[in-house]
Amino acid sequence: MKERISVIEGSMAVAEAIRACNPGVISAYPISPQTHIVEYISDFVADGTYKGRFVRVDSEFSAASAVHGASAGGARAYTASSSQGLLLMCEVLYNSASTRLPIVYTGVNRTISAPISIQPDHQDTMALRDTGMIQIHVESLQEAYDAHIQAFRIAEDEDVLLPVMICMDGWTLTHAFEPVKRFSDKDVKEFVGEYKPVQFLNPKNPITYGAFADEDKLMEFKYLMVQAHEKAKEKIVEVASEYKEKFGHYDGGLIDEYRTEDAEIIVLAMGSVVSTVRAAVDELRESGKKVGLVKIRSFRPFPKEAIIKACKNAKLLAVIDKSLSLDVGGILVSDVKTTFYNEDKKPLIASFIAGIGGKEINRKVVKDIVADAEEIAQKGKVEKDSIFVNLNTQFI
Amino acid sequence: MTETKKTLFASGHRACPGCGVPIAVRSILNATGSNVVVVSSTGCLETFSSPIDLSSWEVPWIHSVFENAPTVATGVLEALNSKGNPNNTKVVAICGDGATNDIGFGALSGMLERGDDVLYICYDNEAYMNTGVQTSGATPYGATTTTSPSGEYSFGRDRTKKDLCRIALEHGVKYVATASISDLKDLERKVKKGLEVEGSAYIQVLTTCNIGWGFDSSRAVEVARLAVETGVFPIYEYENGELTNVKKLKEKKAAKEYLSCQKRYKHLFADEEKNKEHLDYIEQLTVQNVTKYGILASK
Numbered sequence: 001m002k003e004r005i006s007v008i009e010g011s012m013a014v015a016e017a018i019r020a021c022n023p024g025v026i027s028a029y030p031i032s033p034q035t036h037i038v039e040y041i042s043d044f045v046a047d048g049t050y051k052g053r054f055v056r057v058d059s060e061f062s063a064a065s066a067v068h069g070a071s072a073g074g075a076r077a078y079t080a081s082s083s084q085g086l087l088l089m090c091e092v093l094y095n096s097a098s099t100r101l102p103i104v105y106t107g108v109n110r111t112i113s114a115p116i117s118i119q120p121d122h123q124d125t126m127a128l129r130d131t132g133m134i135q136i137h138v139e140s141l142q143e144a145y146d147a148h149i150q151a152f153r154i155a156e157d158e159d160v161l162l163p164v165m166i167c168m169d170g171w172t173l174t175h176a177f178e179p180v181k182r183f184s185d186k187d188v189k190e191f192v193g194e195y196k197p198v199q200f201l202n203p204k205n206p207i208t209y210g211a212f213a214d215e216d217k218l219m220e221f222k223y224l225m226v227q228a229h230e231k232a233k234e235k236i237v238e239v240a241s242e243y244k245e246k247f248g249h250y251d252g253g254l255i256d257e258y259r260t261e262d263a264e265i266i267v268l269a270m271g272s273v274v275s276t277v278r279a280a281v282d283e284l285r286e287s288g289k290k291v292g293l294v295k296i297r298s299f300r301p302f303p304k305e306a307i308i309k310a311c312k313n314a315k316l317l318a319v320i321d322k323s324l325s326l327d328v329g330g331i332l333v334s335d336v337k338t339t340f341y342n343e344d345k346k347p348l349i350a351s352f353i354a355g356i357g358g359k360e361i362n363r364k365v366v367k368d369i370v371a372d373a374e375e376i377a378q379k380g381k382v383e384k385d386s387i388f389v390n391l392n393t394q395f396i
Numbered sequence: 397m398t399e400t401k402k403t404l405f406a407s408g409h410r411a412c413p414g415c416g417v418p419i420a421v422r423s424i425l426n427a428t429g430s431n432v433v434v435v436s437s438t439g440c441l442e443t444f445s446s447p448i449d450l451s452s453w454e455v456p457w458i459h460s461v462f463e464n465a466p467t468v469a470t471g472v473l474e475a476l477n478s479k480g481n482p483n484n485t486k487v488v489a490i491c492g493d494g495a496t497n498d499i500g501f502g503a504l505s506g507m508l509e510r511g512d513d514v515l516y517i518c519y520d521n522e523a524y525m526n527t528g529v530q531t532s533g534a535t536p537y538g539a540t541t542t543t544s545p546s547g548e549y550s551f552g553r554d555r556t557k558k559d560l561c562r563i564a565l566e567h568g569v570k571y572v573a574t575a576s577i578s579d580l581k582d583l584e585r586k587v588k589k590g591l592e593v594e595g596s597a598y599i600q601v602l603t604t605c606n607i608g609w610g611f612d613s614s615r616a617v618e619v620a621r622l623a624v625e626t627g628v629f630p631i632y633e634y635e636n637g638e639l640t641n642v643k644k645l646k647e648k649k650a651a652k653e654y655l656s657c658q659k660r661y662k663h664l665f666a667d668e669e670k671n672k673e674h675l676d677y678i679e680q681l682t683v684q685n686v687t688k689y690g691i692l693a694s695k
Contacts, residue, residue, distance in 0.1 A: 024474075024475060024478030024479070025471060025474045025475055025478055027471070027474075052478050053474040053477055053478045055470060055471070055474055055510075056510075057467060057470075057506055057510075058467075058502055058503065058505065058506030058509070059502065059503075059506070061463075061464065061467075061502075061503070062464065062467040062470075062502075062503050062506055064464075065460060065461075065464035065467035065468050065470075065471065065503065066467045066468070066470050066471040066474070067471060068460050068464070068468055068471060069435065069458070069460070069467065069468035069469060069470060069471020069472040069473075069474075069475070070471035070472065070474050070475040070478075071471070071475075072458050072468075072471070072472065072475075073433070073471060073472040073473075073474070073475025073476060074475050074479070075474070075475035075478045075479075077471070077475075091461055092460065092461060092464060095460050095461050096460075099460070200475075201433045201456035201457075201458055201472055201475075202456055203430055203431050203432065203433065203455065203456055203483070203485055205456075206430075206453065206454055206455050206456040206457070207456060208446055208451035208453050208456075208457050208458075209456075209457065209458035209459065210442075210446070210458050210459035210460055211446040211447065211448045211451060211459075212442065212443055212446045212447045212448065213447075213448050214447065214448070217448050
């Protein structure tokens with residue numbers, strides 16, 4: 001196994017993973033903070049290290065459409081976007097998922113206007129929650145590299161055949177520099193495998209894509225996608241385990257548990273904030289507090305069974321949401337609550353809205369969240385639907 | 397030559413009786429042959445040709461959403477290119493006038509600007525017919541639609557038809573042509589020519605809609621022919637930016653002859669005196685076409 005560790009930018013880690021997986025077609029339109037990924041890929045085109053087709057298009061809508069056509073045309077396909085760009089793609093993403101096209105996307109998380117801002121939160125990819133695509137959130141540059149390689153395997157599995165979006169926080173991950181262990185293109189290619197489409201637009205075997213459905217068939221299409229999501233749960237774990245066998249890395253399957261065995265309070269979070277929470281958990285453990293962490297890696301499919309197994313003995317779950325369903329509260333926490341509603345044994349579930357529009361979440365903030373959580377646990381009752389962490393009260 | 401030509405667009409589809417679109421599509425596929433991938437936008441054609449298990453398409457066909465057929469076509473083309481396209485498979489987009497002029501205009505402009513090797517064919521029935529005859533950018537001056545009805549304060553559509561061919565030409569498209577279902581040989585020849593061109597090609601074919609325009613279902617071809625003979629819809633070809641071929645007329649018929657046989661213009665004739673300026677203006681537009689494209693055969 002040839003491997004090298006070097007300090008590189010997050011966007012480079014993604015671009016390198018994509019190049020190694022060798023998609024036949026890549027299409028992109030620029031938007032901060034996705035830009036570095038597609039700039040690096042453009043460099044690969046210019047220096048001949050990526051030999052597939054790179055299509056510069058007129059909008060994110062067209063980027064999503066180009067990879068839709070490419071995937072249906074029988075090519076492995078990739079694109080990346082952020083924020084408003086992901087929203088502009090949204091119509092096509094529903095279509096690609098329902099057409100069961102195994103496209104891989106990077107969703108570089110950035111907040112949504114207005115007010116306009118380029119800072120990270122999870123509102124953009126949350127808006128794509130119900131498209132039918134698989135969404136996997138990553139925590140580190142290493143995981144971003146690993147997850148993109150795994151994504152093609154998951155998407156292209158015959159029992160799955162769904163698009164996969166790797167969600168990674170803009171700036172915090174895309175523009176950060178960390179040591180990343182990379183493997184030779186040959187080894188990555190071997191892991192991902194040659195792309196053999198199950199079916200494609202082939203004059204020798206003409207088929208109709210994007211057909212018209214009457215009312216006796218449409219819900220059935222969606223039901224088949226639900227089944228594919230169930231299959232994807234197994235596949236995500238399987239691919240993560242195989243990856244560990246081959247490359248030695250394990251970033252978690254559907255979730256990743258940290259010091260949860262005897263934890264009374266478990267923090268649930270997604271994305272780069274997970275690393276901060278992990279460090280805070282260590283510090284809190286040192287002071288004798290029974291705190292643990294569950295990193296949600298796979299947001300869709302949502303790992304209900306794994307979350308129940310990891311969290312059922314806790315007193316309270318503190319869910320950190322970087323996105324918002326107005327009036328209802330956090331989006332992740334709603335899914336966690338739903339997960340436990342019909343369970344006999346269920347912890348209290350408290351919602352913390354944090355990091356919206358790039359508001360900082362450092363270890364101190366996490367510890368404050370845990371302190372609030374302890375208070376709620378002591379009371380034995382969750383009184384507030386959601387706690388907005390570090391609101392600037394002078395402004396409102 | 398006794399071999400029966402296999403049609404690549406099967407009958408039994410759900411088009412309205414008298415629809416001009418399947419007539420055009422059958423000819424288009426006659427010209428492309430089977431070594432093609434067809435991309436369509438949402439619209440009449442998609443709806444009537446693609447019910448699950450009842451697809452009329454005997455060639456690989458894809459529809460995604462309303463406004464992205466040009467870029468889906470690009471994607472299909474690039475998938476072929478990524479494998480070297482050993483069989484030289486062609487990519488053709490067949491889309492309605494709403495998708496072309498309005499909602500998919502940005503995507504089309506992107507495709508034409510990139511010069512992707514796609515033949516884009518707009519089937520032009522001059523309104524959003526699939527949703528019930530609403531005005532599109534291709535709806536002609538004076539026509540009523542369900543969103544530009546005539547009334548005390550309205551004479552119908554108050555703008556002229558968008559000139560997509562000119563816009564395509566401005567993108568540097570090497571082959572731009574118009575055609576009509578009244579001359580299918582001409583359409584087939586143009587499709588073949590469009591396929592030969594390296595890079596993007598654009599063809600706009602007039603496909604009458606008896607439902608939306610208001611005429612008897614037996615008259616689809618006749619009305620299309622009248623559009624040509626009156627100068628309403630000039631038939632021409634541009635190669636490398638030069639006008640190289642025009643369908644000549646011995647004499648130009650009056651626009652009125654075309655307008656008066658369709659219910660969408662009926663209101664203009666209810667009070668010809670009141671609507672004189674509109675009728676004159678439409679006639680003037682057709683005369684301009686005749687002059688601009690040199691339509692009259694010299695005697």
